[in-house]
Amino acid sequence: MGHPRHPGLEHRIGGIEKQDGTGNISYDPANHERMVHLRADKVAGIAHDIAPVVVHGDVDDAELLVVGWGSTWGAIDGAVNRCRAQQRRVAHIHLTHLNPFPPNLGEVLRQYPKVVVPELNLGQLSRVLRAEFLVDARSVSKVQGVPFTAGELEAAIIKEMDQ
Amino acid sequence: MTDVLDPGTTAKDWASDQEVRWCPGCGDYSILKAVQMALPELGGRPESTVFVSGIGCAARFPYYMDTYGMHSIHGRAPAIATGLALARPDLDVWVVGGDGDMLSIGGNHLIHALRRNVNLTILMFNNQIYGLTKGQYSPTSEVGKVTKSTPFGSLDHPFNPVSVALGAEATFVARTHDMDRKHMIETFKRAREHRGAAFVEIFQNCNVFNNGAFETITGRSVRDEMTIPLVHGEPIRFGADRELGVALSPQGRAHIVRVDEVGESAVLVHDEAREEPGLAFTLSRLASGPHEPTPIGVFRAVQRPDYGSETDRQLAAATARSGPGDLRALLHSRPTWDVS
Numbered sequence: 001m002g003h004p005r006h007p008g009l010e011h012r013i014g015g016i017e018k019q020d021g022t023g024n025i026s027y028d029p030a031n032h033e034r035m036v037h038l039r040a041d042k043v044a045g046i047a048h049d050i051a052p053v054v055v056h057g058d059v060d061d062a063e064l065l066v067v068g069w070g071s072t073w074g075a076i077d078g079a080v081n082r083c084r085a086q087q088r089r090v091a092h093i094h095l096t097h098l099n100p101f102p103p104n105l106g107e108v109l110r111q112y113p114k115v116v117v118p119e120l121n122l123g124q125l126s127r128v129l130r131a132e133f134l135v136d137a138r139s140v141s142k143v144q145g146v147p148f149t150a151g152e153l154e155a156a157i158i159k160e161m162d163q
Numbered sequence: 164m165t166d167v168l169d170p171g172t173t174a175k176d177w178a179s180d181q182e183v184r185w186c187p188g189c190g191d192y193s194i195l196k197a198v199q200m201a202l203p204e205l206g207g208r209p210e211s212t213v214f215v216s217g218i219g220c221a222a223r224f225p226y227y228m229d230t231y232g233m234h235s236i237h238g239r240a241p242a243i244a245t246g247l248a249l250a251r252p253d254l255d256v257w258v259v260g261g262d263g264d265m266l267s268i269g270g271n272h273l274i275h276a277l278r279r280n281v282n283l284t285i286l287m288f289n290n291q292i293y294g295l296t297k298g299q300y301s302p303t304s305e306v307g308k309v310t311k312s313t314p315f316g317s318l319d320h321p322f323n324p325v326s327v328a329l330g331a332e333a334t335f336v337a338r339t340h341d342m343d344r345k346h347m348i349e350t351f352k353r354a355r356e357h358r359g360a361a362f363v364e365i366f367q368n369c370n371v372f373n374n375g376a377f378e379t380i381t382g383r384s385v386r387d388e389m390t391i392p393l394v395h396g397e398p399i400r401f402g403a404d405r406e407l408g409v410a411l412s413p414q415g416r417a418h419i420v421r422v423d424e425v426g427e428s429a430v431l432v433h434d435e436a437r438e439e440p441g442l443a444f445t446l447s448r449l450a451s452g453p454h455e456p457t458p459i460g461v462f463r464a465v466q467r468p469d470y471g472s473e474t475d476r477q478l479a480a481a482t483a484r485s486g487p488g489d490l491r492a493l494l495h496s497r498p499t500w501d502v503s
Contacts, residue, residue, distance in 0.1 A: 007210040014234025018431045
């Protein structure tokens with residue numbers, strides 16, 4: 001790709017749909033569809049460049065996997081440790097990439113009988129996981145403007161395991 | 164590279180091979196042509212020139228220039244161009260947009276680029292309407308204007324773009340119109356040659372959604388009586404026989420006089436280089452809309468250090484004091500924690 005001061009490679013970038021290959025503006029319907037797929041594939045391809053998700057806790061024999069993302073890490077980590085201290089077999093993954101997901105996420109989710117997704121919202125991630133991977137991910141939701149406590153999540157995990 | 168004499172460029176060298184998609188009869192065509200004709204005279208090179216635009220009809224402009232270009236975010240062209248001008252002072256950076264893009268969505272970005280005096284040439288196509296979205300009132304639409312979004316007439320007091328630019332203390336402020344190619348070319352050249360932020364308002368006819376908005380002043384039959392050419396160092400006179408002029412009242416208001424009644428010496432002599440922007444502002448208030456004699460030309464052209472030179476100077480001083488920076492080291496200099 002040419003950069004300014006490079007003669008002969010002058011070009012324009014912008015948001016109007018471009019022709020595949022030339023980058024010129026294109027109003028061709030078939031080209032538009034091809035470009036939409038191209039961009040979706042590009043985003044999906046990022047999965048090759050991000051680290052596979054790493055499981056913590058009872059990696060091999062957990063009965064329940066907790067999936068978290070963002071600022072809930074501390075409360076989840078505390079809750080998982082408390083459960084494990086009670087001889088509960090629990091594992092934890094924490095996502096840093098939501099689109100695309102890490103390449104091994106589906107495989108990891110299907111490895112554990114139960115999946116719990118604590119979120120400080122109405123369960124958006126849990127729904128995406130269910131839609132993308134067809135797993136029975138259960139949402140633990142809280143929207144009070146204050147964070148989860150480890151005790152709350154400990155109770156939620158144990159309740160889910162005992163069901 | 165071998166040492167060869169720059170063969171220069173022609174207007175054709177600045178036109179891209181893309182089909183121009185404006186409505187037939189749009190004033191944008193003549194502005195595009197005038198820019199393509201002005202650039203060869205300025206001696207620049209297409210590969211060293213960048214056009215940045217926001218969103219709107221005018222914002223399609225970069226596609227039609229065979230230069231580097233960016234059709235960017237609504238209203239944000241001045242901000243993106245500021246970054247480019249600071250990072251690459253070797254480039255000739257132009258900003259193109261309309262009255263909605265630059266005065267409504269991007270009103271903030273525009274005034275801050277102007278007050279900072281970023282080295283940019285800013286062309287604002289003013290057609291007093293949102294054309295791309297098919298005819299809603301814009302920040303320059305006149306009071307009472309009936310549009311799709313003002314079915315009972317606009318209640319909004321419009322911006323006068325030249326007044327806005329002068330209020331932001333822009334160092335170069337000019338106005339031209341799409342019916343006068345020669346005037347446009349001269350104005351664009353002056354703007355480009357100005358060091359710092361140059362703002363040019365171009366009266367532009369939107370023949371589909373606001374046809375004839377400026378006809379009462381730019382039409383050939385009325386132009387002599389209705390436009391007031393501002394020429395540095397010359398008395399401000401107009402009319403077919405230059406029988407009219409602009410004088411200052413004792414209260415400091417600009418008003419139109421008959422030269423034979425007040426005498427040549429009472430006519431205001433235009434001084435674009437006046438440090439204090441008050442008089443230029445007064446001139447910008449002479450017409451309250453395109454139905455009264457309206458000044459065109461360069462209102463203000465003063466020198467003030469441009470932003471890029473100032474940031475370069477500050478950076479050089481800081482580097483001399485503390486050594487070259489290391490962004491990576493800085494980002495890792497405080498405790499951070501990984502979610503793992």
